[in-house]
Amino acid sequence: MDAIDYRIIDQLRQNARAGYGDIGDVVGLSASAVKRRVDKLVADKVIRAFTVQVDPAVDGLAVEAYVELFCRGTVAPDELRRILSTVPEVIDAGTVTGEADAIVRIRSRDIQSLEDALERVRVAPNVDHTRSAIILSRLVDRVQD
Structure with missing residues (x-):
């Protein structure tokens, strides 16, 4: 290039x-x-896709949160991927350094559906607890969904 x-x-x-x-x-x-x-x-797979970005609120997904995920013991990234892929509200996730094992981004219709999605993550066998922060306003958005 x-x-x-x-x-x-x-x-x-x-x-x-x-x-x-x-x-x-x-x-x-x-x-x-x-x-x-x-x-x-x-x-050359430098460009992987051409996409359209739709305002999540148009799709009825107005609530977004970042969730720190804390696991019991050591959990392999493949196991975390398996757990999180069962929750459709999870739109992005990655393992991280620091106290948390992973950071998860969730989009949902409303607070109740966010709570439901969080509960589905929390009850996974290797999950100890989560810590959430609901996004109030987006200041910079360069991420391509």
């Missing part, structure tokens, strides 16, 4: 529907040259 590839990716991050000609105007290439580069980035 070179600087132009990075600029093309930047343009696609801003608008995945941008035309090759429009991108080319920004990066200084013809539309066909941009298309060839995008095709190569896709073939």
